[in-house]
Amino acid sequence: MTDLKSKIVPTWCPGCQDFVIYASLQQAIINQKIDIKDLVIVYDIGCIGNMADFLKVFGVHSLHGRSVPTAVGIKLAHPELKVVVVGGDGGVYGEGLSHLIAAARLNIDITVLVANNQLYSLTTGQTSPTTPKGAKTKSTPKGVESVPIEPEGLIRAVNPTAWVKHxxxxxxxxxxxxxxxxLKHHGFDLLDIDQLCVSFGKQLL
Ligand SMILES: Cc1ncc(C[n+]2csc(CCOP(=O)(O)OP(=O)(O)O)c2C)c(N)n1
Ligand code: SF4
Ligand SMILES: [Mg+2]
Structure with a gap:
């Protein structure tokens, strides 16, 4: 696994579950014997997107909410590449939701991994589209009034053949x-990964 790690030590808070996703992604790449020259990872912005600095693979650290269309562009230009998105709930389900739906409807062959900590964590814990109703966050001191979106159902509704898992x-x-x-599946994939933000999300447990 040292081959996939960059020289930069991850800056995530001690105990952050982004470390689990970081290790799991490396293990999965190794287990699937994916040749690094055939892989591109597109990172969103946020704590999870900072993985761009910690992995030694080809990648693009894109804009907040724009990781999916960046990945779609790479895939259309280079169909032979395996294209993976690593983003957070704020970027992928908030600012980038319309891009996610468009890519899913077209069944673009990309793998979208979402670290769903139910918060905008890099900016210190504001509510996101998946924050549970009633939860208190920095931007909703009296509790979130709206119901959270349900990513799996949303994607299945626009593409019943999509690979979707939580x-x-x-x-x-x-x-x-x-x-x-x-990574093995051909077509659009969404893996929603429940991830605890130990610094701003303990009240969500
Ligand atoms: C277009 C744009 N809007 C807002 C921001 C500020 N911003 C940076 S990270 C972030 C929150 C990221 O939340 P999420 O995508 O859930 O990732 P997390 O930090 O929780 O891993 C925000 C709002 C930005 N960089 N760009
Ligand atoms: S703020 Fe939360 S999500 Fe970000 S690194 Fe710290 S524990 Fe992880
Ligand atoms: Mg988040």
Whole structure:
């Protein structure tokens, strides 16, 4: 696994479950014997997007909410590449939701991995589209009034053939297994990964 790590030590908070996704993704790439020259990872912005600095693979650290269209562009230009998105719930389900739906409807052959901590964490814990109703966050001190979006159902509604799954960082082997399955699948994949933000999300437990 040292081959896939960059020289930069991850800056995530101690105990952040982004470490689980980081390790699982590396393990899945190794288990699936993916040749690094055939892989591109497109990172969104946010704590999870900072993985761009910690992995030694070809990649693009894109804009907040624009990782999916960047990945779609790479895939259309180079269909032979395996293209993976690594983003957060704020970027992929918030600012980038219309791009996610468009890519899913067209069944673009990309793998979207979402670290769903139900918060905008890099900016210190504002509510995101998946924050549970009633939850108190920095931007909703009286509790979130709206219901959270449900990504799996949303994607299945626009593409019944899409590969969609939800796993939790509480069970790291399942995260690795699911990433491997997504990497093997042809067509659009969404893996929603429940991830605890230990600094701003303990009240969501
Ligand atoms: C277009 C744009 N809007 C807002 C921001 C500020 N911003 C940076 S990271 C972030 C939150 C990211 O949340 P999420 O995507 O869930 O990732 P996390 O930090 O939770 O891993 C925001 C709002 C930005 N960089 N660009
Ligand atoms: S703020 Fe939250 S999501 Fe970001 S690194 Fe710290 S624990 Fe992880
Ligand atoms: Mg988030």
């Amino acid at each position: 796993v939790s960082c509480q069970k790291p082997p399942e995260v690795t297994e699911a990433i491997e399955a997504a």
